[in-house]
Structures are given as structure tokens and as C-alpha cells.
Amino acid sequence: MRLRDLGERALLGKLAPIGYPLGAPLPPGDDAGGVWVEGVAWLLKTDGFLYREVALLGMRPFAVGFRGVAATASDLIAKMGKPLGFTLGLFLPEDLEEAFALELVEGAAEAARRLGACLLGGDTNRGQEVALTVSGFAYAEAPLPRRALPGDRVYLAGDRWGRTGAAIAAHYRGRDLEGFPLIQEAAFYPLPRLELLGLKGLLRGSLDSSDGLAETLWQLADLGVRVDLEALPLYPDVLAFAGGEEEAYELVLYGGEEFEAVLVVPQEREEEVLLRAQGVGLPLFFAGHIGEGKGVYFGARPVPRRGYTHF
Template structure:
């Protein structure tokens, strides 16, 4: 079967178990993988992309390098693991200007610094176009898998929901973001949230949202549950950019690249979760709950499964 027929999700389902240890702290195919070292889980995540696929209009190499570290760190933090360091794999055309490569790495180094972890070198390769891989490692005593039970509550962490989708829409429509500085900031310099680590004891599960909220919730539903959304965060600038509530909801559900977390909370842990989030200044939005069945619904209406998927 060709990859364009199989799709990224189908390919990952076949690849993820290969060589994966049976006693790993997270199941194969989760946001990160790892091994136990004593009583701690040491997690590793690698992410990669072509420069031209992520560089929005006005985004230079510094922001793209930053974004690479953000993508990797987001997966680790969603598993309640504190990043310890990052490495880069650079693929660069021989005629590329040195200043471009320096800015790319400087952006990655600054994002890593903001996350309290160093940039530890990596590898350089000649290529026909610019591409980047980022690996990050982290550790935690409480690795948090993708997990949900009927009756659990769903919370969305952070404030980039819909904003990154708006920036991506602006890129393809040739629209200026001059009047929307928070939207531009969310897309150009997203920083995964170390504050998530304060919530570990109140959660049943957690997922990184990079593939788009709808796709992330469908992945949660694949665990054998139904996801019922009661509401979604509609930020004023996203509403203003979109022009209508329906268009804003589309950006929230299908934007992607937010590098935020979807949190699964047992009902008895809700009060503690809210207190912990308030103490560390982490924005939370209660979006809905988990039930018996399968599928994703918003106010009773099915949410189509769409999101970023390579090879298709």
C-alpha cells in the first residue's frame, strides 16, 4: 500500500510498536516515548519539518528555529515531563547564507533557554532545501498517557486556541496581522507551558494539540470513548479576525500548531486542578466531557475529522 493511501496515522500505527519496550512508561504511538530509569521515566521526542511548510508570511529563520523546539517541548510537557535538553538536525543547501543558519539555531537556542533547558548541538547535512529535526529529552515521575474514562471532564490549557489557525489563514489569504498582535505572537513565538507540570496530580490523561483540536479529540475517542464538547474558547481577536462565530469555531477546531494541551480530568480532581492552575497563572477552559460510545460532538452535532496529516 502506498503512503498516500495509508496516511500518516495508518503508517504510525504500524511503525510505533516496532522495537518498542513492553514495560515503557507510555504506550507506543503516544506524544513521546521513553524508558524507566529507577523511579523516573526518561522521555524522548523527535520532530521534523521542511522550512517552507511552516514559515508563514513574515516569519524568518529565528522564528522557525524557535517553533521547532516549541513543537518538541509541547509533546514532552503534555506528558508531564520537564525538558532537560534539545538537539538539532539541520538540512541546509550548500549555497545558503551563513547568517540564515545562525538565525535558525539562535531561535532554537532562545526557545530552549526560555524552557530552562540547553541546546546541546546536533548534526548538519547538505540538502536541496532547508529542513530541521529537533530532539528533546525530559524526565518525570508521573508520565501521563493519552487516557480517558466516561464521566471525565475535558479542559483546554492555554490561550492560543484559534489564534494560530487565524495566522495560518492570514498567510494563505494574504491578510495582514498588523491589527492582531496576539495572533501573530501566538503563531511566531509559541512557548509550551511549564506550568502544566503543576497539574500532574489532578489529571487522568493529556494530549498535545499540534495536529488540530478536532484531530486530537478524535485520537482521544479512538481509546473507546465519546467526546462531547459543550463550548469552545472564542477569543475576541479570533472572533474579530474570523468575522463570525462559525468561522471562529472553524479556526479553533482545525487551526493546529497551537502547542497547547488537552487535559482529561476526573470529576473528583476538578477543584484541585482549578486551584493549581490559578496558583501558577495557567489559563484553563472547560470544553466538555467524556462519555460512553465513540466520536466527537459539539453541542450534539458531529465534528468532522479533519486535521493536518502527512502523505495526504
């Protein structure tokens, strides 16, 4: 079967268990992998992308390098891992200007620095076009898998929901983001939230959201539960960009590239989670709850499963 017929999710389901160790801190196919070392989980994550597929209008190489490290770090932090270091695999055309390559790596180094981590070198290769592979490692005393039980609450961490979707939509429509500074900042410099680590021990589960909120919620539903949304964040600038609630909801559900986290909170820990989040300065938005059944619903309407996929 060809990959376009199989689909990315089905392919990952077949690939993830190959060679994966028994008793690992996280199950195969989660946002990151890892091993136990003296009672502490050491987590590893690798992301790769073509420069032209992520460079939005107005994005400099610095921002693309920054985004590469941010994407990898987001997966690690969602698993309660504290990032320690990153490496870059670069594919560069031989006629590329030196300044371009330096700026790209400087952006990656800045993202690592702002996360309290380091850039630890990597590898360079000749390529037909610019591409990056970013690997990051972290340690986690209590790694947090994708997990949910009926009765749990669903919260959205962060404030980039819909904003990155708006920036991506602007790119493909050739629309200027002048007048929308928060939307541009969200897409160009989406720094993952180390504040999530302040919720250690209080959450049932956590998922990174990069393929779109709807797809992330469907990954929760794949655990054998039903996700019932009661509300979604609609920020004034997203509403203004969209021109109406319906399109704004589309940007929130299907925008992607948020590098935020979807949190599953046990009902009995909800108040404590809210207090802790307030204390560490982490924005949280109550989105809904977990029930018995299957699928994702917003009110009484099913949420179609759409999101970014490579195949």
C-alpha cells in the same frame, strides 16, 4: 499499499510498536516515548519539518528555529516531562547564507533557554532545501499517557486556540496581521507551558494539540470513549479576524499548531485542578466531558475528523 492511500495515522499505527520496549512509561504512538531509569521516566521526542512548510509570512529564521524546539517541547510537557535538552539536525543548501543558519539556531536556543533547558548541538547535512529535525529529552516522575474514562471533564490549557489557526489562514490568504498582535505572537513564538507540570498527579490524561483540536479530540475518542463538547473558546481577536462565529469555530477546531494541551480531568479532582491552575497561572477552559460511546460531538452535531496529515 502506497502511503497516500494508507494515511499517516494508519502508518503510525504500524510503525510505532516496532522495537518499542515492553513496560515503557508511555504506550507506543503516544506524544513521546521513554524508558524507566531508577524509577524515573526519561522521555524522548523527535519532530522534523521543512522550513517552507512552517515559515509563515513575516516569519524570520529565528522564529522558525524557536517554533521547532517549541513543537518538540510541547509533546514532552504534555506527558508531564520537564525538558532538559534539545538537539538539532539541520539540512542546509550549500549556497545558503551563513547568517540564515545562525539565526535559525539562535531561535532554537532561545526557546530552549526559556524552557529552562539547553541546546546540545546536533548534526548538519547538505540538503536541497532547509529542513530541521529537533529532538528533546525530559524526565518525568509520573508520565501521563492519553487516557480517559466516562464522567471525566475535558479542559483546554492555554490561550492560543484559534489564534494560530488565524495566523495560518492569514498566511495562505496573503492577509496582513497588523492589528492582531496576539495572533501573530501565538503563531511566531508558541512557547509551551511549563505551568502544566504544576498539575502533576491530578490529571487522568493529557494530549498535545498540534494537528488541530478536532484531530486531538478524535485521538481521545480512539480510546473507546465519546467526547461531548459543550463550549469552545472564542477570543475577541479571533472573532474579529474571522468575521463571524462559524469561521471562528473552524479556526479553533481545525487551525492546528497550537502547541497547547487537551487535559482529561477526573470529576472528583476538578476543583483541585482549577485551584492549582490558578495558582500557577495556567489558563484553563472547560470544553466538555467524556461519555460512553464513540466519536466527537459539539452539542448534538458530530465533529468531522479533519486535521493536519502528511499523507
